[in-house]
Amino acid sequence: MRIRLEPATRSIRRSPLWVCLLITLALASCIPGSDEDPGTTASSAAASTDLNVSFSEAMAHRTRVVILGTGTPNADPERSGPAVAVVVDDQAFIFDAGPGVVRRAAKAARDLDIPALQAQNLNQVFITHLHSDHTLGLPDILLSPWVLDRPDRLKVVGPPGIDAMMGHIVMAYDADIDRRINGLEPRDANRDSYIPDVVETEGGVVYEDSDVRIEAIPVTHGDWSFSFAYKVTGPDRTIVISGDAAPSEPIVEACDGCDLLVHEIYSGERFVTRPPEWQAYHSVFHTSPEQLADIATRAGAQKLVLYHQLYWGTDDEGLVSEMRAAGWTGPLQSAVDLGVY
C-alpha cells in the first residue's frame, strides 16, 4: 500500500528543481511520488505487509474500511484500541470504541481526507461486546464530539448490558455535562446531544437504509453470553468484521463470499510460549492462524484483513507467514492503524 499524504509529498514538491536534479543524479530517488516516497506512518507500516490493494484503489470504492485501531489490551503506542470505521459515501459507521477512537478518526479525517470521520460526524457506533478494550472509548465518542458541536445524539448498538453501561457513563460525567449545558459554553443548538440513543440487540438486522444494511452476528467469545461480528452490506461491497471471536461458524455463513473479512488473530507460533493458563484462555476466546485459514477459505472471503492482532513478539510479516503456512492463499493484509482496505 502506498498512502501519500499531503505533508510528505508537499515537502518533496517544494524542493527547487535543481536540488531535485542534483539529488536525482546522486541517488536516483528524488522524484515526487516515486516508490521511495516514505509516505506516512500508516503507509510505512503497511508497506511491510502483504499488499494487494493500494490506498487509492480502496478509496475508489463507495464502501471502505478504515481501521482506526488495531490494538488489544496491550498498551502498544502504535496501535490504538480496537475500532473499525466502515465509510459509505459520507456516512461513517464505527465498530467498537477502543481507547483513542476519536483522535484516530480525526487523523483519518484530516490526513486521509475522509470528512465523514470528523469528530462532529461520529454519530453511530456498534459494539461487538463489553470487554473494556472495546468500550473504553465510549465516553470519548459520546462526549468529545458533543463538546465539538455534534448536532446529533450518538446512536449506540450493542449487546444486552450496553444500555446500563451508557447510563453509567452519563452519570459519571454528570458534573461536566451540567457545566457545559448551564455554564458559559454556547450549547443551545445541541444541548441534548450528549444523551445516547441506545439499542440493545441479541443479533439480527440493526441498521438499514436504501444503501446500507448492518447485521449483528452472534459469535463465540469464551464465556460471554453475547459477542457479535457485524456484517455490513454496502452498495458495492460486503464486509464482515469479526470482533473478538473464537472460531465461529456464523462468520463463515455471514461472509459467504464477502469482499472483505476483517478478522482477529493470535500468533500460533508464539502461542506455545504462553503460560498454560493463558493458552487455555486464548484457545476459547480467540482464533489461531490455522483456524482462521479454515474459516476464511470456507467462507470464500475475497480478501482477508487481520486485525486485533496478538503478536506476543512476532510482527505483521510473521502473522502473514503463519497465514500462508496455514493454507490461506487469497489476498491478505495485516492491518495497521489508519490502514484503508
Ligand SMILES: [Zn+2]
Ligand atoms: Zn473480548
Ligand SMILES: [Zn+2]
Ligand atoms: Zn479484544
